[in-house]
Amino acid sequence: MRDVAIIGIGMTKFGELWEKSLRDIAVEAALKCMKDAGTKRIDSITIGCMSSGLFNGQEHLASMISDYLGNKHTPATRVESACASGGLAVRTAFMEVASGMSEYALAIGVEKMNDVSGDKATEALATAADGDYEAFHGINFPGLYALMAKAHMHKYGTTRDQLSQVAVKNHHNGSLNPHAQFPMEITKNTVTGSARVADPLYLFDCSPVTDGGAAVLLTTVEEARKLGKQPIVVISGIGVATDTIQLCQRKDILTLEAVKLAGERALKMAGKTIRDIDFAEVHDCFTIAEIMVMEALGIVEPGQGGPATESGLTALDGKFPINPSGGLKSKGHPVGATGVAQICEAVTQLRGEAGKRQINNAKTALTQNMGGSGGSCVIHILEVK
Amino acid sequence: MRDVAIIGIGMTKFGELWEKSLRDIAVEAALKCMKDAGTKRIDSITIGCMSSGLFNGQEHLASMISDYLGNKHTPATRVESACASGGLAVRTAFMEVASGMSEYALAIGVEKMNDVSGDKATEALATAADGDYEAFHGINFPGLYALMAKAHMHKYGTTRDQLSQVAVKNHHNGSLNPHAQFPMEITKNTVTGSARVADPLYLFDCSPVTDGGAAVLLTTVEEARKLGKQPIVVISGIGVATDTIQLCQRKDILTLEAVKLAGERALKMAGKTIRDIDFAEVHDCFTIAEIMVMEALGIVEPGQGGPATESGLTALDGKFPINPSGGLKSKGHPVGATGVAQICEAVTQLRGEAGKRQINNAKTALTQNMGGSGGSCVIHILEVK
Numbered sequence: 001m002r003d004v005a006i007i008g009i010g011m012t013k014f015g016e017l018w019e020k021s022l023r024d025i026a027v028e029a030a031l032k033c034m035k036d037a038g039t040k041r042i043d044s045i046t047i048g049c050m051s052s053g054l055f056n057g058q059e060h061l062a063s064m065i066s067d068y069l070g071n072k073h074t075p076a077t078r079v080e081s082a083c084a085s086g087g088l089a090v091r092t093a094f095m096e097v098a099s100g101m102s103e104y105a106l107a108i109g110v111e112k113m114n115d116v117s118g119d120k121a122t123e124a125l126a127t128a129a130d131g132d133y134e135a136f137h138g139i140n141f142p143g144l145y146a147l148m149a150k151a152h153m154h155k156y157g158t159t160r161d162q163l164s165q166v167a168v169k170n171h172h173n174g175s176l177n178p179h180a181q182f183p184m185e186i187t188k189n190t191v192t193g194s195a196r197v198a199d200p201l202y203l204f205d206c207s208p209v210t211d212g213g214a215a216v217l218l219t220t221v222e223e224a225r226k227l228g229k230q231p232i233v234v235i236s237g238i239g240v241a242t243d244t245i246q247l248c249q250r251k252d253i254l255t256l257e258a259v260k261l262a263g264e265r266a267l268k269m270a271g272k273t274i275r276d277i278d279f280a281e282v283h284d285c286f287t288i289a290e291i292m293v294m295e296a297l298g299i300v301e302p303g304q305g306g307p308a309t310e311s312g313l314t315a316l317d318g319k320f321p322i323n324p325s326g327g328l329k330s331k332g333h334p335v336g337a338t339g340v341a342q343i344c345e346a347v348t349q350l351r352g353e354a355g356k357r358q359i360n361n362a363k364t365a366l367t368q369n370m371g372g373s374g375g376s377c378v379i380h381i382l383e384v385k
Numbered sequence: 386m387r388d389v390a391i392i393g394i395g396m397t398k399f400g401e402l403w404e405k406s407l408r409d410i411a412v413e414a415a416l417k418c419m420k421d422a423g424t425k426r427i428d429s430i431t432i433g434c435m436s437s438g439l440f441n442g443q444e445h446l447a448s449m450i451s452d453y454l455g456n457k458h459t460p461a462t463r464v465e466s467a468c469a470s471g472g473l474a475v476r477t478a479f480m481e482v483a484s485g486m487s488e489y490a491l492a493i494g495v496e497k498m499n500d501v502s503g504d505k506a507t508e509a510l511a512t513a514a515d516g517d518y519e520a521f522h523g524i525n526f527p528g529l530y531a532l533m534a535k536a537h538m539h540k541y542g543t544t545r546d547q548l549s550q551v552a553v554k555n556h557h558n559g560s561l562n563p564h565a566q567f568p569m570e571i572t573k574n575t576v577t578g579s580a581r582v583a584d585p586l587y588l589f590d591c592s593p594v595t596d597g598g599a600a601v602l603l604t605t606v607e608e609a610r611k612l613g614k615q616p617i618v619v620i621s622g623i624g625v626a627t628d629t630i631q632l633c634q635r636k637d638i639l640t641l642e643a644v645k646l647a648g649e650r651a652l653k654m655a656g657k658t659i660r661d662i663d664f665a666e667v668h669d670c671f672t673i674a675e676i677m678v679m680e681a682l683g684i685v686e687p688g689q690g691g692p693a694t695e696s697g698l699t700a701l702d703g704k705f706p707i708n709p710s711g712g713l714k715s716k717g718h719p720v721g722a723t724g725v726a727q728i729c730e731a732v733t734q735l736r737g738e739a740g741k742r743q744i745n746n747a748k749t750a751l752t753q754n755m756g757g758s759g760g761s762c763v764i765h766i767l768e769v770k
Contacts, residue, residue: 001485021517044625053438057520059512060467063627063760067634073646075625076761077473078465082445088462092477099484100386101623127444132406135442238486240429240460242448249452261458375448376461 004097005224006233006382008037008217009344014332015181016114017211022056026065026110029213029337033106037217039227043102045069045076048089048109049336054124055113065108075102082128083285085109086339087369087378090216091238097218104223109340110213121209125335128372130245142206142286144373146198148253149288153200155254155303158291160200162306164188166287167204167329169315174326176357179341181210181332191287205287210332214340216347221385233350237270237381239263245375258377259296259368266366270381274298277381278362279321279349281342283370284328290314293368294322316357324349324357339369339378346382386483390609391618391767393422393602394729399717400566401499402596407441411450411495414598414722418491422602424612428487430454430461433474433494434721439509440498450493460487467513468670470494471724472754472763475601476623482603489608494725495598506594510720513757515630527591527671529758531583533638534673538585540639540688543676545585547691549573551672552589552714554700559711561742564726566595566717576672590672595717599725601732606770618735622655622766624648630760643762644681644753651751655766659683662766663747664706664734666727668755669713675699678753679707701742709734709742724754724763731767 010032012025020028026047034040047062058064062076079088086109096102113121126135129144152158168188174180186204194203224232241261247253267273274297282297284290291305299320300308308314314322325331325345328338346365348354365382395417397410405413411432419425432447443449447461464473471494481487498506511520514529537543553573559565571589579588609617626646632638652658659682667682669675676690684705685693693699699707710716710730713723731750733739750767 051438051444053436053509053512054444056516057512058516059436059439059465060514060630060757060760062466063756064515064630066627067629067760072629073626073642076466076627077477077625079477080444080463080465081447081461092462092464092480095477095480095484095486098486099480101480101483124438127438127442129445130449131441131443240462241458242451242461244452244457245445245449257458371448372445375445375452 001098002100003221004094004218004235005221006216006235006347007219007224007227007229008033009347010036011179011214011341011344012212013179014210014212014334022052022058022110022112023064023068025112025211025213026108027068029215030069030106030108033215033217041104042071042074042106043104044096045074046089046092046107047078048085048340049078049111050080050082050085051124051127054127055111055116081376082371083335084339084369084371084376084378085336090340090343090380091240091378093218094235094238097220103219105218106215107340108213108215109337111334111336112211113209113334114211133246142198142201144247145286145288146201147247148292149200151254152288158306160192161188162310163205163287164191165309166284166290167191170284170323170327170329173316173324173357174330177326177331180326180330181208182330201286207285207328207333210334212332212334212337214337214344216340216343231351231384233347234383234385235380236383237266239265239269239379241265242376243374245372247373256292256296256374258374259293259370262377262379263297266379266381272381276364277366278364279324279359280366280368281325281345282322282368284323285333290322297368316359321359324354324359342367342369343380350382350384387485388606389479389482389603389620390606391601391620391732392604392609392612392614393418394732395421396564396599396726396729397597399564399595399597399719407437407443407495407497408449408453410497410596410598411493412453414600415454415491415493418600418602426489427456427459427491428489429481430456430459431474431477431492432463433470433725434463434496435465435467435470436509436512439512440496440501466761467756468720469724469754469756469761469763470721475725475728475765476625476763478603479620479623482605488604490603491600492725493598493600494722496719496721497596498594498719499596518631527583527586529632530671530673531586532632533677534585536639537673543691545577546573547695548590548672549576550694551669551675552576555669555708555712555714558701558709558742559715562711562716565711565715566593567715586671592670592713592718595719597717597719597722599722599729601725601728616736616769618732619768619770620765621768622651624650624654624764626650627761628759630757632758641677641681641759643759644678644755647762647764648682651764651766657766661749662751663749664709664744665751665753666710666730667707667753669708670718675707682753701744706744709739709744727752727754728765735767735769
């Protein structure tokens with residue numbers, strides 16, 4: 001297997017991008033990535049997008065984006081695993097380079113969610129749940145995560161304040177990120193003073209509906225050296241795992257098994273343990289998700305995600321910073337773009353280019369991208385070589 | 386890059402499978418494939434499906450199918466490129482094995498199109514066209530291919546009879562295929578006596594709306610040898626290319642550039658020319674498509690697809706048999722499954738297990754799977770080693 005480096009990153013502003021179409025957003029992210037990489041060579045394109053069919057009435061997206069990017073004959077693939085589509089796109093691009101099918105592989109994540117009305121967006125997102133056994137009965141994602149939050153509070157004593165602290169921390173980080181959709185500081189009162197969405201979750205426990213795109217360019221480490229890239233950021237580990245989509249079929253709804261397994265697989269491939277990781281970008285689609293992901297990854301023991309957040313462990317200046325970008329909560333969550341955007345943030349940090357939100361001496365990062373309520377998970381380990 | 390072999394194939398009956406759900410169909414194809422391969426080991430799953438979102442209200446399909454197959458923690462990815470989704474799934478599974486990410490990679494193609502009403506099926510399929518520049522104006526796929534057929538008739542003198550002969554040949558082949566949706570012989574009068582869909586195309590020029598699934602299991606050639614597989618069918622070449630989706634943006638709507646390029650790339654990778662190929666399964670979504678694909682692949686000169694079909698070149702006992710399975714026309718076209726089903730047929734022929742539709746001395750096959758009106762194309766070269 002050939003060693004793979006990330007030599008370019010690019011992102012659009014995340015938000016309500018009314019003046020830009022789906023194809024505009026994807027192309028903007030890709031062009032910024034190519035400029036950052038300093039090369040125009042692309043041998044293959046992989047697009048991560050959850051549901052351009054339901055959001056935009058457009059499948060066949062990879063061909064369309066290749067064309068609008070000015071690369072119409074390039075091999076192109078769209079990959080989907082609900083909200084983990086972006087992470088899978090990077091993994092697929094990794095395989096392009098690792099296998100030798102491509103020398104330069106571009107991965108783009110994109111979603112344009114605001115062109116449909118609110119009801120339709122919720123309906124489209126609900127297709128990440130089991131249509132026959134969950135969505136049919138009327139439960140949507142705030143509801144599914146609310147069930148997990150309630151159970152977590154009951155079993156471990158996780159408090160409402162601890163959930164709020166996740167949002168407060170991530171909005172603080174996001175306030176330092178020019179790409180963030182909601183780059184403002186909030187307090188715990190902002191969270192509990194917002195509309196109740198699904199008990200115990202308030203509006204400010206939930207990631208927003210977002211338009212946005214992100215892109216990364218991969219090539220071999222050898223090629224990155226030839227181009228004189230410094231530092232060279234490599235993907236040293238990737239882990240993917242799936243789980244039953246239905247919460248009702250899981251042995252324990254408080255253990256995200258796909259996250260646990262994907263983490264173990266990625267760390268094993270990289271020859272590392274979680275103690276070797278300097279910081280992580282994780283999938284905080286809801287505040288409770290960040291807490292459960294910390295536990296599944298072994299950053300803290302089960303039940304300790306809330307207290308650890310409260311103690312400042314995961315703050316920018318904590319011992320294990322989580323979501324320096326602001327996370328899905330503040331940066332926004334254009335579902336197909338999220339996994340790629342996480343990697344853009346990790347590379348920015350590893351290059352030392354994160355400005356006011358820079359983590360000191362960051363050399364090794366973990367990104368964790370999750371589909372639905374944990375039905376799939378893709379984890380990347382990135383390192384400076 | 387590691388050499389890759391196909392050690393298992395499986396298909397459902399194609400047709401209106403009212404009693405089977407989307408997940409049932411995918412799992413049935415996969416279980417038949419595992420039985421054929423004689424192993425239960427699966428390290429990764431790739432699902433080709435065009436639009437389970439629009440047809441079935443279900444994204445996150447790869448996790449769901451892994452779970453229902455009894456492999457819930459397995460890495461799983463869905464890939465999409467409209468009607469070329471199945472071919473891309475096999476290519477992605479190929480990269481899993483070639484790169485070393487997986488030893489055993491399962492590719493499943495599936496689509497369940499009959500659970501929505503006719504209008505909705507046409508609407509879902511139209512998302513393979515450009516939503517803003519084609520579908521918005523009301524043109525759908527019969528219309529797009531009718532434009533190509535008219536232009537082909539005008540430029541090259543292709544006749545109505547020649548179009549009909551494609552359907553007659555493929556229905557003859559399909560009548561010998563137990564998986565086919567419409568396994569009956571037809572005459573040219575059947576075609577021109579059927580309903581006019583979009584001038585010059587009749588109902589019997591069009592592939593049907595179909596439910597169905599197909600699966601293949603890939604591993605290394607070395608592993609296939611260890612398992613004692615005989616003959617060993619290898620994937621020796623893969624080519625993918627994209628093109629502008631919009632017909633109006635092409636230099637020439639009579640040249641399928643994506644097919645031409647994908648064919649050149651696949652043959653180059655395999656170290657072959659089109660003269661080395663014994664037979665092909667091609668994407669006859671409409672009768673005119675088979676004619677144009679023959680020309681794009683260089684099987685005949687541009688404009689000679691019609692006369693060559695009339696002369697019997699592409700018949701089962703012709704010099705270059707095309708669509709021994711019956712093709713999309715007679716076998717059916719569950720869009721995401723088609724590219725995988727083509728490879729199932731090619732392997733069946735290369736193993737000498739095709740019964741009454743067996744092609745004599747078939748050692749090298751080409752499968753050509755196409756998205757939309759040629760916006761993407763995936764070509765595989767299979768050989769007996």
